Amino acid sequence: MPTLFSHPVVAIALKPWFDSIRGSKTVLFVGVLFTILPDIDIIGFRLGIPYTHLFGHRGFTHSIFFALFSSGCIAWLMSRRCSLTVSPIWLFLFLCIVSHGLFDALTNGGHGIAFLSPFSNERYFFPVQPIEVSTLNIRRFFEGQGLAVIISELKWVWLPGVVLFLCGYFYRKKVRQPESVHTEKRSG
Incomplete structure (x- = not known):
């Protein structure tokens, strides 16, 4: 899996695209x-749940169904509590949570992702797996494997995240310009 430092890049990279949501910091x-959130399933290791079990690591909490359900519930609650429109919140949260499994399916280790759980526990990887898998053991991460993982994530997660963020930022900036600015540029 990518590290806990890299998964949040997705939310930050998507932010400019969803800037119109009131209360966007929350x-x-x-x-x-x-x-x-999908990595909450690592608790299963302590509870004796096998890796390949429905509720094992990269199982149900990494599925599209879990992403749809959890993002829908939280978006609905946030929209009720804060008087916000539910659909942009739902889409943003869905993209954030589903990205976790998508990135994990791009790694070169572990078991695949149960994208279709709870309907199927079959595990999938993408045909191309350019992201170096990170160990769940912190000591092993810092004793050797960590640098290769960080370099891999900078290339395959952070760099595309920066590009996505900048595209959204400049798109929003252009959209927000008053009409007179567009007119002046065309006539001048």
């Missing part, structure tokens, strides 16, 4: 939490 915070 939504961004929840989005950051949602990018790492």
